[in-house]
Amino acid sequence: MPNVTVLGGGRVGGAIALDLAGDPGIEVTVVDASRRVRDRLARHGMRVTAGDLSDPEAVRRVAAECDLVIGAVPGVMGFETLQGVIGAGTNAVDISFFPEDAYRLDAAARQQGVTAVVDCGVAPGLSNMIHGYAGSVFDRVDQFACAVGGLPVHREPPWEYRAPFSPLDVIEEYTRPARLRRGGELLSLPALSEVELLGFDTLGVLEAFNTDGLRTLLVTSDTPTMVEKTLRYPGHAAKIAMLRDTGFFGTDAIPLGGGAVRPLDLTTQLLIAQWQMRESDRDLTVMRVTVDGERAGKGIRWELNLVDRYDEEGHVSSMARTTGYTCSAVARLVLEGRVTEKGIVAPEVVAGMGERFRAVLAHLGQRGISFDWRDGDGNAVVVGT
Amino acid sequence: MPNVTVLGGGRVGGAIALDLAGDPGIEVTVVDASRRVRDRLARHGMRVTAGDLSDPEAVRRVAAECDLVIGAVPGVMGFETLQGVIGAGTNAVDISFFPEDAYRLDAAARQQGVTAVVDCGVAPGLSNMIHGYAGSVFDRVDQFACAVGGLPVHREPPWEYRAPFSPLDVIEEYTRPARLRRGGELLSLPALSEVELLGFDTLGVLEAFNTDGLRTLLVTSDTPTMVEKTLRYPGHAAKIAMLRDTGFFGTDAIPLGGGAVRPLDLTTQLLIAQWQMRESDRDLTVMRVTVDGERAGKGIRWELNLVDRYDEEGHVSSMARTTGYTCSAVARLVLEGRVTEKGIVAPEVVAGMGERFRAVLAHLGQRGISFDWRDGDGNAVVVGT
Numbered sequence: 068m069p070n071v072t073v074l075g076g077g078r079v080g081g082a083i084a085l086d087l088a089g090d091p092g093i094e095v096t097v098v099d100a101s102r103r104v105r106d107r108l109a110r111h112g113m114r115v116t117a118g119d120l121s122d123p124e125a126v127r128r129v130a131a132e133c134d135l136v137i138g139a140v141p142g143v144m145g146f147e148t149l150q151g152v153i154g155a156g157t158n159a160v161d162i163s164f165f166p167e168d169a170y171r172l173d174a175a176a177r178q179q180g181v182t183a184v185v186d187c188g189v190a191p192g193l194s195n196m197i198h199g200y201a202g203s204v205f206d207r208v209d210q211f212a213c214a215v216g217g218l219p220v221h222r223e224p225p226w227e228y229r230a231p232f233s234p235l236d237v238i239e240e241y242t243r244p245a246r247l248r249r250g251g252e253l254l255s256l257p258a259l260s261e262v263e264l265l266g267f268d269t270l271g272v273l274e275a276f277n278t279d280g281l282r283t284l285l286v287t288s289d290t291p292t293m294v295e296k297t298l299r300y301p302g303h304a305a306k307i308a309m310l311r312d313t314g315f316f317g318t319d320a321i322p323l324g325g326g327a328v329r330p331l332d333l334t335t336q337l338l339i340a341q342w343q344m345r346e347s348d349r350d351l352t353v354m355r356v357t358v359d360g361e362r363a364g365k366g367i368r369w370e371l372n373l374v375d376r377y378d379e380e381g382h383v384s385s386m387a388r389t390t391g392y393t394c395s396a397v398a399r400l401v402l403e404g405r406v407t408e409k410g411i412v413a414p415e416v417v418a419g420m421g422e423r424f425r426a427v428l429a430h431l432g433q434r435g436i437s438f439d440w441r442d443g444d445g446n447a448v449v450v451g452t
Numbered sequence: 453m454p455n456v457t458v459l460g461g462g463r464v465g466g467a468i469a470l471d472l473a474g475d476p477g478i479e480v481t482v483v484d485a486s487r488r489v490r491d492r493l494a495r496h497g498m499r500v501t502a503g504d505l506s507d508p509e510a511v512r513r514v515a516a517e518c519d520l521v522i523g524a525v526p527g528v529m530g531f532e533t534l535q536g537v538i539g540a541g542t543n544a545v546d547i548s549f550f551p552e553d554a555y556r557l558d559a560a561a562r563q564q565g566v567t568a569v570v571d572c573g574v575a576p577g578l579s580n581m582i583h584g585y586a587g588s589v590f591d592r593v594d595q596f597a598c599a600v601g602g603l604p605v606h607r608e609p610p611w612e613y614r615a616p617f618s619p620l621d622v623i624e625e626y627t628r629p630a631r632l633r634r635g636g637e638l639l640s641l642p643a644l645s646e647v648e649l650l651g652f653d654t655l656g657v658l659e660a661f662n663t664d665g666l667r668t669l670l671v672t673s674d675t676p677t678m679v680e681k682t683l684r685y686p687g688h689a690a691k692i693a694m695l696r697d698t699g700f701f702g703t704d705a706i707p708l709g710g711g712a713v714r715p716l717d718l719t720t721q722l723l724i725a726q727w728q729m730r731e732s733d734r735d736l737t738v739m740r741v742t743v744d745g746e747r748a749g750k751g752i753r754w755e756l757n758l759v760d761r762y763d764e765e766g767h768v769s770s771m772a773r774t775t776g777y778t779c780s781a782v783a784r785l786v787l788e789g790r791v792t793e794k795g796i797v798a799p800e801v802v803a804g805m806g807e808r809f810r811a812v813l814a815h816l817g818q819r820g821i822s823f824d825w826r827d828g829d830g831n832a833v834v835v836g837t
Binding site (some may be wrong): 333 | 692698711
């Protein structure tokens with residue numbers, strides 16, 4: 068029986084572990100340094116182990132003893148963790164959204180004969196897969212746009228926001244320059260730029276702004292126009308930009324009270340406290356992807372919309388559902404030997420093979436996550452099973 | 453020849469000193485700890501002395517040697533400075549806008565036979581005088597409202613603001629609760645509350661929000677409805693309130709990098725740097741006062757508007773003009789023996805005697821500062837000379 072180790076048992080890692088453990092044919096263990104996290108998962112019958120994931124040697128030892136590792140640690144630890152797993156020669160599926168370039172680990176992974184699928188959440192992740200699948204259906208893809216966000220159901224001023232994953236990673240998302248492609252040209256724009264308003268059925272108007280979410284697509288795809296934006300309730304970006312533009316994201320230390328303080332560090336502390344999701348919070352995930360291109364000499368357009376909500380029965384946040392179940396779907400493909408590529412493997416490469424993408428969609432569909440998927444005439448697009 | 457000592461030779465103190473020194477019958481000395489400030493004033497022919505005004509004994513020694521002291525230090529030092537001057541038995545006119553209750557010094561001032569006019573700037577100051585003068589003209593004052601602000605001519609996002617006096621005092625103004633009276637009841641509302649939009653000829657629309665500017669009026673006047681608001685370009689208050697509501701004005705220390713930091717201290721550092729007026733900045737002062745009441749059995753209404761601009765010839769900021777020349781006008785009244793009241797004297801008490809208020813208006817008028825003053829029918833109100 069294959070055994071899987073999940074590194075990090077937070078909201079998303081925990082959901083992945085429980086999802087995989089639901090399959091009697093898979094043995095799952097969660098490693099986490101936090102007793103609170105381990106106790107919570109143990110109450111759900113999970114096998115848990117204490118472990119310091121910031122220690123590369125500890126990661127390597129744990130990884131050496133299993134068939135597949137799921138990387139679900141905060142972004143800041145993600146790259147080193149994946150490096151440790153690859154070093155142990157173990158396959159990996161990662162959702163830690165680390166800032167480093169994953170392809171720096173490609174040679175090592177190939178050398179070890181390891182399959183390491185990275186950025187395997189909802190976006191990046193599922194969004195990339197749609198692009199990859201479009202590449203296999205269209206003759207040519209001209210334009211790809213993804214807007215995605217995790218939002219609280221209850222809109223509480225001034226932020227109208229709760230972070231459905233590590234708040235530190237949200238701040239990273241708001242500060243990292245957004246790379247995108249427009250008319251074949253690579254652009255790097257400030258995060259939070261080009262705010263536009265988009266209407267969504269049942270949700271009303273949201274705002275979308277540039278963030279750095281294309282990532283592997285900038286390497287694997289030659290689609291001339293690609294953009295990824297983050298969705299929030301309107302007004303959020305302007306408030307964050309105001310903090311940024313007035314120096315509160317500054318990384319130069321300022322002398323203060325005998326010491327020195329980086330404004331970003333204080334801002335992070337204040338925002339983390341305000342954005343932390345509480346037990347009583349309910350979130351939703353909203354995503355819109357449009358793809359334009361050509362097929363058999365004709366223009367073709369897809370528009371996909373997804374609105375997913377908190378699971379009241381299982382107490383699983385929507386972000387954990389959409390991110391985690393995409394990850395567990397791909398984990399199963401890897402365990403079944405259906406992902407044969409070695410090295411760093413992008414989600415769009417996984418989905419470039421239609422049957423694999425259909426397996427992911429089926430996995431998500433069984434968990435109540437499905438797209439409203441239309442063509443340019445508004446007709447439903449059916450993806451064969 | 454009477455001699456006057458000006459404590460603090462900053463923008464406003466410097467303007468007062470130069471204005472008084474223009475009278476050949478007055479001898480003026482400025483005391484300031486800053487060499488840069490002293491050098492600048494010395495170039496204009498001012499007598500200057502080095503002195504540490506944060507040392508009460510030094511203040512007392514300086515005050516003992518002159519006929520009148522002008523207090524023009526930052527608010528945080530104002531109360532102690534005035535206490536020192538009163539202790540020396542010397543008359544004073546103060547514009548330091550200190551947070552403490554001036555009347556705590558009333559008994560000491562009476563005992564010393566000292567006249568200490570406080571809050572003697574444009575607002576508080578000139579605004580209070582309008583109320584005091586109305587009290588002498590109306591049979592009954594029902595309502596008094598003042599909106600006032602010092603603004604940069606050039607609107608630079610995101611603040612569209614430069615502090616025409618100590619930026620620390622601006623932050624104090626944004627955090628101190630605003631006391632006002634409504635229907636006879638004393639209210640204390642958060643600073644920045646009740647934002648309303650007001651239109652001004654030549655300037656367009658400004659926003660007005662509650663700040664704690666009534667001060668002595670709450671003691672000296674029984675007018676049932678009184679409010680003081682601060683004017684800014686629209687949007688400013690919401691940005692400040694956002695910082696406040698998200699913890700950036702917090703005064704509880706937060707553990708950070710081995711030490712502990714009060715968010716307000718960091719915020720103050722960042723804002724001071726962004727709000728500091730530069731040599732090239734041009735400011736304007738805008739003020740609107742309305743007074744409603746009854747006279748001879750009929751309703752009477754005054755509306756006064758003032759827009760004053762930077763003095764390009766003398767290089768005097770508009771805030772220094774309106775604040776400083778009000779102060780120097782009252783200083784002259786004191787030197788001429790026309791303010792006979794002892795103890796803490798509010799500007800509205802000075803102006804309660806019409807001839808004294810007319811002298812202040814004449815002094816300001818000679819310097820190009822005059823109100824557009826209308827009654828309820830829009831007809832010009834002429835204040836006799």
